[in-house]
Amino acid sequence: MNKNRIASISVSGSNAVAGALLDTSEQLLTLMPDFVCQDGLAACDAVMQFLLMMRPSTVVVNARSGEKVLKRLDEFEDAAVHVCPSSDFAYKTACNRLLSLHIDAAVHSSASVAFEGAHSNHQTRMRLYLETIASLQNVQMVGCAGALLSHVSKHVLQSGESVDDNDCDFNVTSIEAFHLNSHMILNQDCYTSLNIFRNEKHPNMFSSDNKDGLSLFGKALLHQWFMRPSLQISVIRARQMAVSELMARKNKNVVDTLRDAVACISNIPRICMKLKKKLTVQEWEALLKCSFYCLKIRAASDQLTSAAAPIFEKIREFFDASLLKEVGGCINTVIDFELSSSETAVTVKHGVDQELDELKRSYNGLDDLLSRVAQEIAQTIPDSVSDALNVIYFPQLGYLITIPLREDMNSQESFMIPGLDFQFCTSKTVFYKSAQMIELDETLGDLHSIITDKEIEIVQRLQETILMHADALIQVSYICAELDCLLAFADAAEKYNFVCPTIVPDSYLEIVQGRHPLYEQCLEHFIGNNTCMGKGSASSGKSVQSDDTSSRASTAETDDTSKDKDLKVMLLTGPNFSGKSVYLKQVGLIVFMAHIGSFVPAKHAIIGITDRILTRIQAVESDTKIQSAFMLDSQQMAYALRNSTGSSLVLIDEYGKGTLHSNGVGLFCASLVEFLRRQVDCPNVIATTHFQQNPFTEIFAHNLLPETPALQQFKMDVFQGTVAEEEQLTFLYRIVPGNAGSSLGLYCARLAGISDSVLQRAKEWTHFLNNGSHLNKEDESRVNVAPQQQQQLHPSVDAVIKYFDSFDCETGDIKALWDLVRFSEAHAV
Ligand SMILES: Nc1ncnc2c1ncn2[C@@H]1O[C@H](COP(=O)(O)OP(=O)(O)OP(=O)(O)O)[C@@H](O)[C@H]1O
Known part of the structure; x- marks a missing residue:
C-alpha cells in the first residue's frame, strides 16, 4: 500500500457507495461518483474493490456506513482505518471545501472560459470545472471528498508530519473521476490464485523474476493497469493497436530508440510538484533528460508515419519540440552539472551572471588575499606573536586575526597587542580585530553567503520559467509512462508469441x-488447449480448431462439443496431475490479460467483455486469517455465487473437498445448479472435480446435475497402457469431451515417491471400499505385509471362533466385536 494515498468512503442505505482518494505525492484527487451496487455486488464488496484498486494507506470511513462495512474494514489489514462522524461528510461543508481548491485547469477550462465575462469568481469556475469531471449532485461523493480533505488538513498537517517522502505540501493540482463499473472486478484471492502478483509490487506475468525494463513511473502505471482491467472496448483496442505497431518488424529500429528513451524518463510529475520549492541536482538532471529524451521520442514517432494508434497521435500532439528544446536549453545554460555534483549543491554555470562571476573570482582568490594581509600585519607587531599569525573569516563575526594561545598569556595585559583589539579566546587560539579587518568586512563581507544567495536567486528564476511549462511536462511524462507499458506488452507478445x-x-x-x-x-x-463457451458461441458459428497434430484425434470431438449451443458450465475431470488447475488458471489469465490490453498466449482468441473474474482456486493462506481451509474455500464460493453476473467468469478448482464427502458433493453440485438456474445470467463457469469418480457418490449417476446443453463434461486425456505388467500412464494434457473414470491417485502417489508397500496396501483398501466385497486372491497375494500384521488383517477362522467363544457380553468391547463381524462377512471367514 502506498503511504501517500488516503481514501474516504461512505455507504448509504444498503447498496449506495461513493469514495474519494487523495494521492499526496501526485497531488491528485480521485472521485468515485455515487454507485448503486447491482448484480449481487454487496456494498462491502464494492468498498473492498475500491480499496484494492486504489491501494490507500489510510481509510476514512463514514460512521453511518453500516455495521457490515465497518466490520469488514475492521478486518482490513492493509490500511489504517479511521471511522469519522457523519457530520464530517456533510454535503454543504464538503462542497465548499471542494470548491475552495485551487486547480489551474479550472481557471483555463473551456467551460469557465466560456463563462468568462459574466460574474465569474473562483468557486463558480471550480463548480463548472468539477461538473465536467463528476457532477456535484453525487451527494455521497462530495461528502467523501470533503471528509478526506478535512482529515488530511486536520490529522496530517496539524501533526506536523510530512504527507509524503518528498516533503511536498498538501495540495491538489488535478482531479479525476473513477467509475467502478468501468473496470473488471477481481478480488485479492483472484490476483493471488492466478499468480498475477507474486507480491504487492511484482507483476510477474511477463517475467518470473526480472522486474525491470520499465521505468519507475511506467511501472507504477502498469501496476495501475493490472489493478484496473478495463471494460471499455475502445480503451483495450487503443492499447492493442499500439502493441501491434510496436511489434511490426519494419519499426524495429524506431522501437529500440523509443525503448531506450522512455527508460531514461523519471517521475516528472513528482519533480514538477517540487518546482515551487527547491530541486536537487539529480532532479534538475532528470528534467534535462526528460526534455532531451522526449525530443528523441517525438523524432522517432515521426518516423512511424503509418502508426495510427492513439498513443502516437498523443505524442504528435503533445510533444511540442520547441517547448522541450526551451526547457532543456534553459536548464543546460544555467546549471553547471559537473560542478554541482562535486559541490553537492546546485551551481550556476560561468557566464550566466556577470556579477556572480566576479564574486566567484574574488572568492576563489580569497585565500591568497588573506595570507597577504596576514603577512602585512605580522610586520607591524612584536616578533614573539607574529610567527603563527593568521587571518580567517567567520560567518557573522567577519574577518579576524588569530594567534595561538601561549602559556604566558595568563593575565588581561598579556593578551594586549598594540594595534590589535582583543575579541575572545578559545583553549588554543586568541582572536583579534584590527582596522584592516573592519575594512575587509566592509569591502568583501560574507562572500560565500553572497554567492549562495545570488545562485539561489538565479536558480529560482529558472524554476519559475520551468514551472510555466510544468503542466506540459507532466502530460508528456504520463504519455511516456503509457508508452513504456505498451512497449512492455509488445516485448512480452513478441518474446512469448502472444496474439x-x-x-x-x-x-x-x-x-x-x-x-x-x-x-x-x-x-x-x-500443450495448448481450446476453450469455447458463453453466449454467442452458437451464433458465431465458429468451431474451435486445433492445429496441434498431437491433439488431432481429439479435435473432431472438441469441435462437436464446441458446436453445442450455449455452453456455460464446463465440468472438467481428470486424474491427479493431469493439468486441470493449469487449464483453469490459463483461461482466467488469458481473459485478464485481454482486459488490460495485452496480447494473450494462444493461437487465436475472441474474448467477450468480462465484468468479473471470480475464483475458488486455493485457500489463500494468511497468518492472520484464523479460518479452516474449507471455510476459506466456502467463502470464496459464496462470493462467486453472490457476485457473478451473466458476463462473469467463475473458476472453481475442486470445491467441496476437505469436508465430509457427501457434503462436499452436495455443495459442489448445488453451487453449479445455482449458476445454471440463472439461465441467461449464468456466468461462464469452469469447474474441476474428482467427485464423480467414486461410484458411491457419482454425480451423474445420481442425477445431481441437470442434463442441459449449458453444462458439459470434459476430461483431461491420459494414455493408459501396460509395460512389463506395470501400469503406465502418459498425461496428454489435452481436453476432450467425456468424464475421467478414475483419479489414478495411487499412480500419482507412486510418482510422488510413496513406497510400494504402502501403495499395495492402499490398493487393497481402495478395492475393498469401492466394491464393498472381499479382496480377490491376486490382490491378496500382492499385499506385502508382515505375517503378524497379516494375522491382524485376515484373522483365521479358528481365531474368529475363539474370539466369539470367549466374548464376555458384559465387559467385552462391543465395537471390536462388531468390526470383526463385518470383517468376517466381507472376507467370508
Ligand atoms: N498443458 C500442459 N502442458 C504440459 N504440461 C502441463 C500442462 N498442464 C499441466 N502440466 C503439468 O502438469 C502438472 C500438474 O498440473 P495441475 O496442477 O494442473 O494438475 P491437476 O490435474 O490440477 O492435479 P490435481 O488434481 O492433483 O490438483 C503441472 O505442474 C505441469 O507440470
Missing part, C-alpha cells in the same frame, strides 16, 4: 490453443 485477442461485447470466450503464460516458460513442452 492479439478480438474483444467482443457479449460474454463469449473462444480460445484456440490457449497456454498458461507462466507454466509455458517452465516446461519444455506445453
Whole structure:
C-alpha cells in the first residue's frame, strides 16, 4: 500500500457507495461518483474493490456506513482505518471545501472560459470545472471528498508530519473521476490464485523474476493497469493497436530508440510538484533528460508515419519540440552539472551572471588575499606573536586575526597587542580585530553567503520559467509512462508469441490453443488447449480448431462439443496431475490479460467483455486469517455465487473437498445448479472435480446435475497402457469431451515417491471400499505385509471362533466385536 494515498468512503442505505482518494505525492484527487451496487455486488464488496484498486494507506470511513462495512474494514489489514462522524461528510461543508481548491485547469477550462465575462469568481469556475469531471449532485461523493480533505488538513498537517517522502505540501493540482463499473472486478484471492502478483509490487506475468525494463513511473502505471482491467472496448483496442505497431518488424529500429528513451524518463510529475520549492541536482538532471529524451521520442514517432494508434497521435500532439528544446536549453545554460555534483549543491554555470562571476573570482582568490594581509600585519607587531599569525573569516563575526594561545598569556595585559583589539579566546587560539579587518568586512563581507544567495536567486528564476511549462511536462511524462507499458506488452507478445485477442461485447470466450503464460516458460513442452463457451458461441458459428497434430484425434470431438449451443458450465475431470488447475488458471489469465490490453498466449482468441473474474482456486493462506481451509474455500464460493453476473467468469478448482464427502458433493453440485438456474445470467463457469469418480457418490449417476446443453463434461486425456505388467500412464494434457473414470491417485502417489508397500496396501483398501466385497486372491497375494500384521488383517477362522467363544457380553468391547463381524462377512471367514 502506498503511504501517500488516503481514501474516504461512505455507504448509504444498503447498496449506495461513493469514495474519494487523495494521492499526496501526485497531488491528485480521485472521485468515485455515487454507485448503486447491482448484480449481487454487496456494498462491502464494492468498498473492498475500491480499496484494492486504489491501494490507500489510510481509510476514512463514514460512521453511518453500516455495521457490515465497518466490520469488514475492521478486518482490513492493509490500511489504517479511521471511522469519522457523519457530520464530517456533510454535503454543504464538503462542497465548499471542494470548491475552495485551487486547480489551474479550472481557471483555463473551456467551460469557465466560456463563462468568462459574466460574474465569474473562483468557486463558480471550480463548480463548472468539477461538473465536467463528476457532477456535484453525487451527494455521497462530495461528502467523501470533503471528509478526506478535512482529515488530511486536520490529522496530517496539524501533526506536523510530512504527507509524503518528498516533503511536498498538501495540495491538489488535478482531479479525476473513477467509475467502478468501468473496470473488471477481481478480488485479492483472484490476483493471488492466478499468480498475477507474486507480491504487492511484482507483476510477474511477463517475467518470473526480472522486474525491470520499465521505468519507475511506467511501472507504477502498469501496476495501475493490472489493478484496473478495463471494460471499455475502445480503451483495450487503443492499447492493442499500439502493441501491434510496436511489434511490426519494419519499426524495429524506431522501437529500440523509443525503448531506450522512455527508460531514461523519471517521475516528472513528482519533480514538477517540487518546482515551487527547491530541486536537487539529480532532479534538475532528470528534467534535462526528460526534455532531451522526449525530443528523441517525438523524432522517432515521426518516423512511424503509418502508426495510427492513439498513443502516437498523443505524442504528435503533445510533444511540442520547441517547448522541450526551451526547457532543456534553459536548464543546460544555467546549471553547471559537473560542478554541482562535486559541490553537492546546485551551481550556476560561468557566464550566466556577470556579477556572480566576479564574486566567484574574488572568492576563489580569497585565500591568497588573506595570507597577504596576514603577512602585512605580522610586520607591524612584536616578533614573539607574529610567527603563527593568521587571518580567517567567520560567518557573522567577519574577518579576524588569530594567534595561538601561549602559556604566558595568563593575565588581561598579556593578551594586549598594540594595534590589535582583543575579541575572545578559545583553549588554543586568541582572536583579534584590527582596522584592516573592519575594512575587509566592509569591502568583501560574507562572500560565500553572497554567492549562495545570488545562485539561489538565479536558480529560482529558472524554476519559475520551468514551472510555466510544468503542466506540459507532466502530460508528456504520463504519455511516456503509457508508452513504456505498451512497449512492455509488445516485448512480452513478441518474446512469448502472444496474439492479439478480438474483444467482443457479449460474454463469449473462444480460445484456440490457449497456454498458461507462466507454466509455458517452465516446461519444455506445453500443450495448448481450446476453450469455447458463453453466449454467442452458437451464433458465431465458429468451431474451435486445433492445429496441434498431437491433439488431432481429439479435435473432431472438441469441435462437436464446441458446436453445442450455449455452453456455460464446463465440468472438467481428470486424474491427479493431469493439468486441470493449469487449464483453469490459463483461461482466467488469458481473459485478464485481454482486459488490460495485452496480447494473450494462444493461437487465436475472441474474448467477450468480462465484468468479473471470480475464483475458488486455493485457500489463500494468511497468518492472520484464523479460518479452516474449507471455510476459506466456502467463502470464496459464496462470493462467486453472490457476485457473478451473466458476463462473469467463475473458476472453481475442486470445491467441496476437505469436508465430509457427501457434503462436499452436495455443495459442489448445488453451487453449479445455482449458476445454471440463472439461465441467461449464468456466468461462464469452469469447474474441476474428482467427485464423480467414486461410484458411491457419482454425480451423474445420481442425477445431481441437470442434463442441459449449458453444462458439459470434459476430461483431461491420459494414455493408459501396460509395460512389463506395470501400469503406465502418459498425461496428454489435452481436453476432450467425456468424464475421467478414475483419479489414478495411487499412480500419482507412486510418482510422488510413496513406497510400494504402502501403495499395495492402499490398493487393497481402495478395492475393498469401492466394491464393498472381499479382496480377490491376486490382490491378496500382492499385499506385502508382515505375517503378524497379516494375522491382524485376515484373522483365521479358528481365531474368529475363539474370539466369539470367549466374548464376555458384559465387559467385552462391543465395537471390536462388531468390526470383526463385518470383517468376517466381507472376507467370508
Ligand atoms: N498443458 C500442459 N502442458 C504440459 N504440461 C502441463 C500442462 N498442464 C499441466 N502440466 C503439468 O502438469 C502438472 C500438474 O498440473 P495441475 O496442477 O494442473 O494438475 P491437476 O490435474 O490440477 O492435479 P490435481 O488434481 O492433483 O490438483 C503441472 O505442474 C505441469 O507440470
